[in-house]
Amino acid sequence: MTAQLIKGAEVAREIREELKKEIAELKAKHNVVPGLVTVLVGADPASQVYVGAKEKTSQELGIYSERYDLPEKTSQKELIALIDKLNKDPKINGILVQLPLPKHLNEGEVLYAIDPKKDVDGFHPVNVGKLMIGQPDYMPCTPAGIQQLLIHSGTQIEGAEVVVVGRSNIVGKPIANILLQKAPGANATVTICHTRTRDMTFHTRRADILIVAAGKPKYITADMVKEGVVVIDVGVNEIGRTAEGKRILCGDVDFETVKEKAKAITPVPGGVGPMTITMLMMNTVRAAKVAAGLT
Numbered sequence: 164m165t166a167q168l169i170k171g172a173e174v175a176r177e178i179r180e181e182l183k184k185e186i187a188e189l190k191a192k193h194n195v196v197p198g199l200v201t202v203l204v205g206a207d208p209a210s211q212v213y214v215g216a217k218e219k220t221s222q223e224l225g226i227y228s229e230r231y232d233l234p235e236k237t238s239q240k241e242l243i244a245l246i247d248k249l250n251k252d253p254k255i256n257g258i259l260v261q262l263p264l265p266k267h268l269n270e271g272e273v274l275y276a277i278d279p280k281k282d283v284d285g286f287h288p289v290n291v292g293k294l295m296i297g298q299p300d301y302m303p304c305t306p307a308g309i310q311q312l313l314i315h316s317g318t319q320i321e322g323a324e325v326v327v328v329g330r331s332n333i334v335g336k337p338i339a340n341i342l343l344q345k346a347p348g349a350n351a352t353v354t355i356c357h358t359r360t361r362d363m364t365f366h367t368r369r370a371d372i373l374i375v376a377a378g379k380p381k382y383i384t385a386d387m388v389k390e391g392v393v394v395i396d397v398g399v400n401e402i403g404r405t406a407e408g409k410r411i412l413c414g415d416v417d418f419e420t421v422k423e424k425a426k427a428i429t430p431v432p433g434g435v436g437p438m439t440i441t442m443l444m445m446n447t448v449r450a451a452k453v454a455a456g457l458t
C-alpha cells in the first residue's frame with residue numbers, strides 16, 4: 164500500500180480562499196476589518212521568518228496588520244505595557260507574541276497579560292481551560308490545523324484509537340484534548356506518549372491515527388506502525404543544508420518507509436506547517452466577529 168498524501172498546503176489554500184471571501188463580506192456588509200498584531204522581541208532569524216509569514220498572509224487575506232519588532236533587551240514591564248495598550252486598541256482583534264521570548268522575560272506572565280478575547284494563539288490559561296472543558300473559543304493553531312487535516316482527508320476520527328507522541332503545551336496536550344472532546348471531528352480514544360512511556364511501539368502499533376510531535380528526526384519507523392494507519396507528522400527538523408544554503412527538513416516520521424504501510428500521511432514540509440498560519444487567520448476573523456457582536 165502507498166499512502167494517500169495529506170497535502171496541508173492545498174487544504175490551507177482552500178481555507179484561505181474561504182476566509183478571504185468572508186473577510187471581504189465582513190468589510191462590505193458590516194464595515195468590520197479584522198486586525199492582527201505580531202510582537203517580536205529580539206532578532207532570532209527563525210522567529211523573524213515566522214512573523215514575516217504571518218504578516219504577509221494577513222495582508223493577502225485583507226486582515227489589517229501591525230508589527231512590533233522590539234529590541235532584545237526589552238524589559239518585562241515594557242512588553243506588558245505594550246500588551247496593555249494593544250488590549251485596549253479597537254483596531255486590533257488578535258495579539259500574537261512570537262515565542263520563544265528571550266530568557267530574561269517571563270513567558271507565562273506575558274501570555275497571561277493578553278486579553279483572552281484577543282488570544283488568537285490560544286495559549287492563555289482561560290482558553291486552555293475552555294478547551295479542556297469542551298467550550299473552546301480559540302484553539303491553538305497547530306493542533307486546530309491537525310484536526311482540519313484529519314477532517315479534510317476524510318479520516319474516521321470518532322471512535323478511532325489516536326496515539327499522540329509528545330505532550331507539549333503547544334501541540335501534544337492540546338491535540339489530545341481536541342480529539343477527545345464529545346464533539347464533531349473528535350470523539351476519539353486518545354493515548355499520549357512521552358519520554359517516560361515504557362513501550363512506545365506497543366502504543367504506536369495500536370494507533371488508527373498517529374500524531375507525532377516529538378522533535379526527533381525520523382523517530383517513527385515502519386515497524387512501529389500498523390497497516391492502514393493515518394499519520395500526522397508535526398515534526399520539523401533541520402538535517403542539513405543544500406549547497407545553496409537552503410535548509411533540508413525532515414519530520415519525526417521516517418516518511419519513505421512508513422508511507423508504504425500507512426493509509427494516509429502528511430509530508431514534511433507541506434503538511435501540518437501551512438495549516439498553522441491559516442488557523443491563526445481563522446482565529447483572528449473569529450475574534451473580529453465576536454468583538455463586533457456578529458457571532
Ligand SMILES: NC(=O)c1ccc[n+]([C@@H]2O[C@H](COP(=O)([O-])OP(=O)(O)OC[C@H]3O[C@@H](n4cnc5c(N)ncnc54)[C@H](OP(=O)(O)O)[C@@H]3O)[C@@H](O)[C@H]2O)c1
Pocket residue numbers: 305328329330331332333334335356357358359360376377378379382397398399400435436437439
Ligand atoms: N508544523 C508546525 O507548525 C509546528 C508547530 C509546532 C511545533 N512543530 C514541530 O513539532 C515538533 C514538536 O514540537 P513541540 O514544541 O511540541 O516540542 P517539545 O516542546 O520539545 O516537546 C516534545 C515532546 O516530545 C516528547 N519526546 C521527545 N523525544 C521523545 C522520544 N524519543 N520518545 C517519546 N517522546 C519524546 C517529549 O517528551 P517529555 O515531555 O517527556 O520530554 C515532549 O513531550 C518539533 O519538531 C517542532 O519543530 C511544528
